[in-house]
Amino acid sequence: MPSSIVVPKKLTTVEQYKAFLDQYDTFLLDCDGVLWHGSHVLEGILETVHFLRKNGKKLVFVTNNSTLSRANYVKKFQKLGIEATEKDIFSSAFATAVYLRNILDFPKDKRVYVIGESGIVDELKDVGIESTGASDDNGVIMTHADFGSIEQDPTIGAVVCGFDLNLNYRKLAKAFTYLNNKEQNAHFILTNDDTTFPAPNGIYPGTGSLAQPLITALNRNPLVMGKPNKPMLDCFFANYHTDPSRTCMVGDRLDTDIDFGVNGNIATLMVLTGVSTEAEAMDPKQPIKPTYIMQSFGDFAKVENA
Amino acid sequence: MPSSIVVPKKLTTVEQYKAFLDQYDTFLLDCDGVLWHGSHVLEGILETVHFLRKNGKKLVFVTNNSTLSRANYVKKFQKLGIEATEKDIFSSAFATAVYLRNILDFPKDKRVYVIGESGIVDELKDVGIESTGASDDNGVIMTHADFGSIEQDPTIGAVVCGFDLNLNYRKLAKAFTYLNNKEQNAHFILTNDDTTFPAPNGIYPGTGSLAQPLITALNRNPLVMGKPNKPMLDCFFANYHTDPSRTCMVGDRLDTDIDFGVNGNIATLMVLTGVSTEAEAMDPKQPIKPTYIMQSFGDFAKVENA
Structure with a gap:
């Protein structure tokens, strides 16, 4: 039964929280709007994370942000007081590395041209894929005479494009040149399409x-x-090997988090501590429906204290 | 009668050339593929340009390229041996300046933020419009801490975007910030949409x-x-005040040059020295039809020698 025709079930009592938790072993968690706002951790989150882990639940933090490696995300979690190791973080940069390595079986003799920041470069390196680009062309000034210096590179097997504060014309011209070479047939991958x-x-x-x-x-x-x-969810299961029927995506946005779970055919829990509202989720014209709705992910702490 | 339902008339004899020339006083000329290929001037072009001017015809060279000012285009024409003054050149950068000055009556106390090269800056200056941006942010290296340095600028009344070899994220972030301010309501103008x-x-x-x-x-x-x-043709007539019924667009491409004339409801002459072919123009499924077709614009020189 696709989630899109489910009427969301609202969880409000400790009994409902318990029954929900009994059904799932793994939680994919969006961060901003679920765990924190900016640098402020939401009420009950630290207790909930501790309680769920103590009860054998796996928590994986999911982010589209490709600028940091998982190693650097860990520092962000530590700063906010949430325990996390690299294995608990699933970013679009890491997912891209998993995709190239495990799903495409990226050739050993090819490299990736990166438009993006260190998060992508570090994650590719971590799975043994060499890259070029990224910061190499930061701050370059081009003249029309420099077009001649942009040449085909037969070692490029893929172009990965993520967020890049130092995107410039030279990077675009190089990526275009590699991808426009039909014989080279390089893969073209975006870490995410947030506008x-x-x-x-x-x-x-x-x-x-x-x-x-x-x-x-x-x-x-x-x-x-x-x-x-x-693809992000395909890479998640390729990496974590959890049971999809016992995995739930938790998020605050219908159009990204909940749609993500719906597209991957797993259960979804929408929390009301972020962008989307209960009225939006319940609107009969809303095509994206969560399986469950609850006020805050931090409310699961009440199960322990009940 | 819209040009789109006209069956193109092929001009092949000196008599047909004469009859055609009798109907028009002003010719808008695409350059590459009509006058030259790269740095090679096509056969008969120098003689045709000389002959038409001697007979009182006005020739205006039209280009989408916004990187050079008309003053710098003149140098390019001189290098190729084709006589031209600034008044003979109608570029997308100049058209944009004409549009802001003559059609929008751009406020004296506002400035234009430019993504682009010196052609746009120089043409705006020439019509008395102050600009900012362009080369100011070339080669800048940004860190995430630099977002705070991108601020609203209430003096910006328009963002003009043209070709920019030194496009970078900082320029995009600034232009986005100005245009995303609904109260400021700045104009957003592209010099052209060539992909x-x-x-x-x-x-x-x-x-x-x-x-x-x-x-x-x-x-x-x-x-x-x-x-x-x-808009380019509207700006042309706002600047040159020629009679549209005695004005003809000459070009080698159906999808740009000929479509341009058709959109502006003026006569069009397609030459076969460039991209589009006679078969493409005559194809019943082709929606864009020139009024006339001839082999080469240089063939008008034959009228003088006949």
Whole structure:
């Protein structure tokens, strides 16, 4: 039964929380709006994380942000007081590395051209894939005479595009040149297609926008990894080998988190501590429906104290 | 009678050339594929240009390329041996300046933020419009801490985006910030929407591709100036005051040059020295039809010698 025709079930009592937890072993957790807002951890989250782990539940933190490696995300979690190791973090950069390594069986003699930051480079290196690009062309000034210096590179087997604060024309021209070579047939992968990037002082163009010059000039669509797209979940199961029927996606946004679970045909729990509202989820015209709704993920701490 | 239902008339004899020339006073000329290929001027072009001017015809060279000012285009024409002054050149950068000055009556106390090269900056200056951006942020290296340095600028009344070899994230983030301010209501103008840019060694992403991050992140469409879009022709007539019924667009491409004339409801002459073929123009399924077809614009020289 696809989740899209399910009427969301609201969890409000400790008994309902218990019955829900009995059904699932693994929780994929969106972070901002579920665990924290900015640098403020939500009420009950630390206790909930501790309680669930004590009871043998696996928690995996899922993020579309490709700028940091899992090793650097761990530091962010530590700073906020949430225990986490690299194995608990599933980012779009790591998912992309898993995809190239485990699903595409990326050739040993090929390299990846990266538009993006260190998160992608580090995760590729971690699975034994060499990359080029990334910060190499940061801050380059080009003249029209420099077009001649952009040459085909037969070692490039894929172009990965993620968020890059130092995106510039030279990077786009190189990526275009590699991908426009039909014989080379390089893979074209986007870490995610979020059109905006949330910075502390407002929103700015995101990965899904930055990749558009390539998509338009090439007239070619990339494989898109991050939520709400299915490849991210395929890579999750390729890496973690958990039982899909006992895995639940938890998030605050219908259009990314919940759609992600729906697309992957796993259970979804929407919390009301972030962007989407209960009214939006219950709207008969809303095509994306969570399996469950509850006020806050932190409310599971009440089960321990009950 | 719209040109789109006209069966193109093929001009092959000197008598047909004479009869054609008697009907028009002004010729808008695409350059590459009509006058020259790269740095090679086509046969008969120098003689044709001389002959037509001697007979009182006005020739205006039309280009979507916004990187050079008309003053710098003149040098290119001189190098190829074709006489031209600034008044003979109608570029997308100049058309954008005409549009802001003559059609929008751009406020004296506002400035334009430019993503682009010196052609746009120089043409804006020439019509008395101050600009910022362009080369100011070339080669800048950004860190995540630098988001805070991107601030609203209430003096920005328009963002103009043209081809920019030094496009970078900082420029996109600034343009996005200005255009995303609903109260400021700044104009958003593209010099052209060519998806690729022809460099001597191949094609690369063009203006229509480079503007896509803004279009996607803002979810807003710009006014597009260059061929085949109508604003370029509106600006032409606002600047030259010629009689549209005695004006003919000459070009080698159905999808840009001929479509440009058709969109502006003026006569069109397609030459066979460039991209599009006679078979393509005559194909019953071809929606864009030139009024006339001839082998080469250089063939008009034969009228003088007949």
